[in-house]
Amino acid sequence: MIRRSFIGLGLALLAGTTALAQEADRSGWPGTVVIGTASPGGTHAIYGQGIASVxxxxxxxxxxxxxxxxPTQNLVLVHGGRIDIGLTTMGPAYEAMQGELDLDPGTAYDDIRALFPMYVTPFQAAALERSGITxxxxxxxxxxxAGPRGGTGGTYWARWFEALDLSVDVQNGPLGDQTSQLADGRLDAVTTAAGLPIAAFSELETLAPTVFFGLSAEEIGKLKATVPYAEEFTIPAGTYSAQKEDISTLAMWNVAFTNSEMSESxxxxxVKAVFENHDEMVATHASAAETLLENVTQNGFMPYHPGAVRYYREQGIDLPEAVIPAEMK
Known part of the structure; x- marks a missing residue:
């Protein structure tokens, strides 16, 4: 009886110590976590719900x-401490670090820290079949x-039309609203950048016969020199019901990020929860199939958060020197 009592007491003390250790490890954690996504109809809005759930x-x-x-506004919000996690593409992230962000020019965002790669975002466009636009x-x-002004599509398509010497009347707004305007004939086309399949595009083709297209080989060659963080990409045939052939275009990787103030633990x-519950992420949106450890090195310049670096090192991933934060070198 006495021996059992001491054992029970020892287990109780051990449990109490473990609980205290876990509580101490959570020091500095916020009461809630807010994730900045994008406008309705885009992939970020859906994918972000998966992160929140996990x-x-x-x-x-x-x-x-x-x-x-x-993506662009998310950088501003995370930098300013107004949200905890943001979703962005590598283009706006690169420009933010260089002090060239459209929404905050002249400010170098040296405090942003990557958490994990999300998926690749191809640039794509849609028009109604009856318009003859292909x-x-x-x-x-x-x-x-072109989607919201602070979005990847809204930022880059306007620049690219100019680079291609095309005079285009670019309108900004939520992607879901703009595809509805296209179906109603108030817009001639919609251009965007988002993970596949784009919910707003899938819904569009149920409203009217739709044509989807990307960039020609000549356009890709001309634009790629201006965006070194973009890569050539093929949107597979069948991504949308009306898409019978592969579509060539450019794409950028997406990354979930925070700032240097987030607790390492x-x-x-x-990061651990996202990778170890991958099936739950994919159940939210198919694009999460690309949220894999093997894609961690798709980020070649944005420093990872020390907590993320610790997890990746435990998984045996050799990170490029450029993405190791200064405090860990």
Whole structure:
């Protein structure tokens, strides 16, 4: 009896110590985690819900999403401490680090820290079949929706039309609203950049016969020199019901990120939860199939958060020197 009592006491003390250690490890954690996504109809909005669900269920911190104008605004919000996690593409992230972000020019975002790669975002366009528009060159003189101003599509398509010497009346707004305007004939086409398949495009082709297209080989060659963080990409035939052939285009990788103020232990647990509950992420959106450890090195310049670095090193991943934060070198 006495021996059992001492054993029971020892186990109780051990359990108490473990609980205290876990509590201490959570020091500095916020009461909730807010994830900045994008406008409705885009992939970020759906994918972000998956992240929030995984964090809530497996990290033990209530998480929610906040609709934003997209990748560029998410950088501003995370940098300013107004949200905890943002979703962005490598183009805006690169420009933010260089102090060249459209929404905050002259400010070098040296405090942003990557958490994990998400998926690759191809640039693509849609027009109604009856319009006769089947290529980017056909958009000259047309009124085209390019998504939110702070989104990847809204940022780059406007620049690219200019680089290709195309006079296009670019309209900004939520992607879902713009595909509805296209179906109603108020826009001639919609251009965007998002993970596949884009929900708004899938819905569009149920409303009217639709044509999907990307960039020609000549356009890719001309634009690629201006965006070294973009890669050539093929949108597979059948991605949308009306798409019978592969589509060639450019694409950029997406990354979930935070700032240097996030607790190392929280960043570690978030990254661990995302990779170790991959099936739950994929169930939210098919694009999460690319959220894999093998794609961690797709980020070649944005420093990873120390908590993320710790997890990746435990998994045996050899990270490029450029993505190791200064405090860990």
């Amino acid at each position: 964090i809530s269920a497996h990290v033990g911190v209530p998480a929610s999403t906040q609709q934003t104008q997209g 290529s980017v060159s056909d958009l000259a003189g047309k009124t085209v929706g 929280l960043a570690y647990e978030i």
